Amino acid sequence: MLFSSTLVAALASSASATIYYAGVAESGGEFGVYSSTATPGTGLPGRFGVDYAFLNVSTLPIWIKQNHINTFRVAFLLERMCPLAYGLGSKFNETYFSEFNTAITAITNAGAYAILDPHNYMRYNDPSQQPATGSVIGNSSDPKAATTKQFQQFWHELAGRYKKNEKVIFGIMNEPHDMPTSLVLTNDQAAINGIRSAGAKQLILAPGNGYTGGHYWLQQEQGDDPSGDYLYKLHDPVGNTAIDIHEYLDYDFSGQHIVCNQSFPANMAGVTGWLKQHNLKAMVTEFGGDNNTMCDTYLKEAIQYMASNPEYIGWTYWAAGPIWGTASPCCTDQKPYGSVEPGSLAGDGSPGLYYTVWLKVVQALVPKTLQKRGMSSIYGGR
Ligand SMILES: *[C@@H]1O[C@H](CO)[C@@H](O)[C@H](O)[C@H]1NC(C)=O
Numbered sequence: 001m002l003f004s005s006t007l008v009a010a011l012a013s014s015a016s017a018t019i020y021y022a023g024v025a026e027s028g029g030e031f032g033v034y035s036s037t038a039t040p041g042t043g044l045p046g047r048f049g050v051d052y053a054f055l056n057v058s059t060l061p062i063w064i065k066q067n068h069i070n071t072f073r074v075a076f077l078l079e080r081m082c083p084l085a086y087g088l089g090s091k092f093n094e095t096y097f098s099e100f101n102t103a104i105t106a107i108t109n110a111g112a113y114a115i116l117d118p119h120n121y122m123r124y125n126d127p128s129q130q131p132a133t134g135s136v137i138g139n140s141s142d143p144k145a146a147t148t149k150q151f152q153q154f155w156h157e158l159a160g161r162y163k164k165n166e167k168v169i170f171g172i173m174n175e176p177h178d179m180p181t182s183l184v185l186t187n188d189q190a191a192i193n194g195i196r197s198a199g200a201k202q203l204i205l206a207p208g209n210g211y212t213g214g215h216y217w218l219q220q221e222q223g224d225d226p227s228g229d230y231l232y233k234l235h236d237p238v239g240n241t242a243i244d245i246h247e248y249l250d251y252d253f254s255g256q257h258i259v260c261n262q263s264f265p266a267n268m269a270g271v272t273g274w275l276k277q278h279n280l281k282a283m284v285t286e287f288g289g290d291n292n293t294m295c296d297t298y299l300k301e302a303i304q305y306m307a308s309n310p311e312y313i314g315w316t317y318w319a320a321g322p323i324w325g326t327a328s329p330c331c332t333d334q335k336p337y338g339s340v341e342p343g344s345l346a347g348d349g350s351p352g353l354y355y356t357v358w359l360k361v362v363q364a365l366v367p368k369t370l371q372k373r374g375m376s377s378i379y380g381g382r
C-alpha cells in the first residue's frame with residue numbers, strides 16, 4: 001500500500017496549505033444564565049468555577065503537544081464583562097476580565113492563538129434565554145437596547161487591552177440572527193473601527209446574519225436579507241478581516257441532532273463562490289457531529305473541503321470546555337455523550353466525544369503546517 005499512502009500524504013500536504021488555524025472552541029464562560037421562566041438577571045454575575053469557567057489550563061499541553069492544534073476560541077458573556085449597572089461599553093468588571101484574561105494569556109503563552117468570543121447573538125441586557133432574549137444591539141426602536149456606538153466602545157477597550165498580544169484574534173460576535181442584515185453590517189463595521197482605532201492590527205472575524213450559517217449566505221433567512229448582500233461592504237483599514245462562518249451537518253443545521261445528512265461541500269459551495277468573488281477569506285468557528293459512522297463521513301468531508309479550498313484559513317470544533325460534565329455541546333439530541341474536553345465521559349461512564357469523535361475522526365485531519373508564530377492574519381503570518 002505504499003502507493004496509496006504516498007498519494008494520501010501528498011494530497012494532505014498540498015490540500016492543507018492555507019489552513020493556518022485549527023483547534024477547538026472553549027465554551028463555559030457564558031454558562032449559568034439560563035432561566036426556564038426567562039427571568040432577567042438569572043446567573044449574573046455568577047460564580048467563577050461553579051456557574052462559569054473559561055478553560056482548564058492543564059488541558060493546554062494535551063491539545064497543543066499531543067493534538068497539535070494551535071487555536072482556541074474562548075467564549076465569554078457580555079453581561080458579565082460589562083455588567084448591566086455599567087452598560088455595554090468601556091467599563092468592565094475587572095474580576096471577570098481578569099478570569100478571562102488568565103485563560104487567554106495561558107493559551108497565547110503556550111504558543112497558540114486565542115479567539116475572543118463574545119457569545120451574545122448580537123444582543124445585550126438579557127441572556128436568560130439565549131439566543132432569543134435580549135435587546136438587539138443598535139436597535140434604535142428599543143429604548144433598552146445598547147447602541148452601535150456602545151458596541152464600538154466595548155471593542156475599542158477590549159482590543160486596546162490586547163493590542164500587544166499578536167496571538168489574539170478578535171471574533172466580533174457569536175451568531176447574530178433575526179435582525180436586519182444591514183444592522184449586522186453596521187455593528188460589524190463599528191467593531192472593526194473600534195478595534196483599529198485602538199491600534200490593534202490582529203485578525204478580526206466578522207459574522208453574518210442567520211446564526212452566520214454558511215448555507216444561508218446567499219439566501220434570505222427568516223425574512224432577513226442574505227449576509228452575502230452586505231458583508232462584502234466591510235472595510236478594514238489594515239486589510240486583516242475574515243468572515244466568520246458556522247456550519248452544522250444535521251438536517252436543520254442546528255448542531256442539535258444525532259443524524260448527519262447535510263453535505264458540507266454542497267451547502268458551502270455558494271458562500272465559497274461568494275468569498276472567491278470578493279477576494280475574502282473565512283474561518284469556520286463552529287461545526288461538529290455525533291459519534292456515529294455517518295457523522296464521521298460528513299465531518300471528514302467538511303474538514304477536507306476547508307483544506308482544499310483556499311478561501312478557508314481555519315476552523316475551531318464545537319466544543320471543549322471545563323464544565324460540560326457529561327452534557328454534550330452538540331449533535332446528540334440532548335443525550336449525555338460528553339464533550340470534546342480531554343478526559344470527558346458520557347453519562348453511562350463510557351468515553352466522551354473527545355475520544356469517540358475528536359481522537360477517532362478529527363485529530364488525524366488537523367493540518368501539519370499550522371501557523372506557529374507571528375501576528376494572527378488572513379495570510380497566516382506570512
Ligand atoms: C483539568 O485537566 C486535567 C488534564 O486533563 C485533569 O487531570 C484535571 O482533572 C482537570 N481539572 C478539572 C477541575 O477538571
Ligand SMILES: *[C@@H]1O[C@H](CO)[C@@H](O)[C@H](O)[C@H]1NC(C)=O
Pocket residue numbers: 045046047048083085093094095096
Ligand atoms: C464582578 O464579577 C465578580 C466575579 O463574578 C462578582 O463577584 C461581582 O459582583 C461583579 N461585579 C459586578 C458589578 O457585577
Ligand SMILES: *[C@@H]1O[C@H](CO)[C@@H](O)[C@H](O)[C@H]1NC(C)=O
Pocket residue numbers: 136139140141142143178179180
Ligand atoms: C427593535 O425594537 C422594537 C421595539 O422594542 C421591536 O418591536 C423590534 O422587534 C426590535 N427589532 C429587533 C430586530 O429585535
Ligand SMILES: *[C@@H]1O[C@H](CO)[C@@H](O)[C@H](O)[C@H]1NC(C)=O
Pocket residue numbers: 251257259260261
Ligand atoms: C435527515 O435526517 C432527519 C432526521 O434527523 C430526517 O428527518 C430527514 O428526512 C433526513 N433528510 C434527508 C434528506 O435524508
Ligand SMILES: *[C@@H]1O[C@H](CO)[C@@H](O)[C@H](O)[C@H]1NC(C)=O
Pocket residue numbers: 291292293336337346347348350351352356
Ligand atoms: C455514542 O456514545 C454514547 C456514549 O458513549 C454511546 O452510548 C452511543 O452508543 C454511541 N453512539 C454510537 C452510534 O456509537
